[in-house]
Amino acid sequence: MGFKHTGLFPEQAVNWDWMRNKIKKANREIKVLNLFAYTGGATVACLAAGASVCHVDSSKGMVTWAKENVASSGLSKRPVRYIVDDVVKFVNREIRRGNKYDAIIMDPPSYGRGTNGEVWQFENNIYDLVELCTKVLSDTPLFFLINSYTTGISSSVLANILNLTVSKKYKGNIESGEIGLPMEKSSLVLPAGIFGRWEE
Ligand SMILES: C[S@@+](CC[C@H](N)C(=O)[O-])C[C@H]1O[C@@H](n2cnc3c(N)ncnc32)[C@H](O)[C@@H]1O
Numbered sequence: 001m002g003f004k005h006t007g008l009f010p011e012q013a014v015n016w017d018w019m020r021n022k023i024k025k026a027n028r029e030i031k032v033l034n035l036f037a038y039t040g041g042a043t044v045a046c047l048a049a050g051a052s053v054c055h056v057d058s059s060k061g062m063v064t065w066a067k068e069n070v071a072s073s074g075l076s077k078r079p080v081r082y083i084v085d086d087v088v089k090f091v092n093r094e095i096r097r098g099n100k101y102d103a104i105i106m107d108p109p110s111y112g113r114g115t116n117g118e119v120w121q122f123e124n125n126i127y128d129l130v131e132l133c134t135k136v137l138s139d140t141p142l143f144f145l146i147n148s149y150t151t152g153i154s155s156s157v158l159a160n161i162l163n164l165t166v167s168k169k170y171k172g173n174i175e176s177g178e179i180g181l182p183m184e185k186s187s188l189v190l191p192a193g194i195f196g197r198w199e200e
Pocket of ligand 1: 039059086115149
């Protein structure tokens with residue numbers, strides 16, 4: 001298993017490019033689970049790369065917005081399942097149903113609520129959710145990406161969580177680092193958050 005810690009880079013484009021490349025190069029059907037999926041940027045990126053996506057968010061309004069984004073990207077006919085649910089409840093349901101995914105993406109907020117008011121708190125719940133998610137990974141997972149804008153958390157925490165959960169079951173490499181927004185009129189990059197990712 002390898003560890004790599006990287007510096008700042010333009011977050012979405014790079015993580016999306018990374019996912020897209022991995023999906024395209026896999027040369028097999030890739031099923032993606034996108035948790036806290038928001039307005040669907042990652043869903044669109046994965047669908048465009050040829051994957052099928054299960055898009056989960058507790059906000060009906062956000063899911064409607066994501067559907068519109070998928071449609072305006074010309075991807076409505078691609079295989080996508082939209083779920084309005086609490087992420088923890090949904091993953092537990094998928095475990096009971098025996099459904100599996102080749103790739104998991106999550107963009108957990110600092111604080112959030114499920115459909116029935118279930119409280120999500122990054123610091124309290126992230127480890128258990130990642131561990132739970134390992135139970136819906138297929139036998140040959142492609143990647144597991146965690147993205148976070150929660151302040152005060154080191155990206156090494158995400159690497160450690162992936163190390164203690166996903167890497168316990170599957171051989172692969174972990175990379176973590178900061179994400180940032182490049183400034184237009186200077187070479188500076190504004191720090192925006194952290195990421196941790198596991199890949200086969
Ligand atoms: C993409 S994250 C936004 C992250 C944001 N940058 C932050 O740090 O707060 C927020 C999304 O997660 C969803 N969400 C929050 N708690 C949830 C839960 N328990 N289950 C499912 N979705 C949830 C929200 O509806 C929202 O669309």
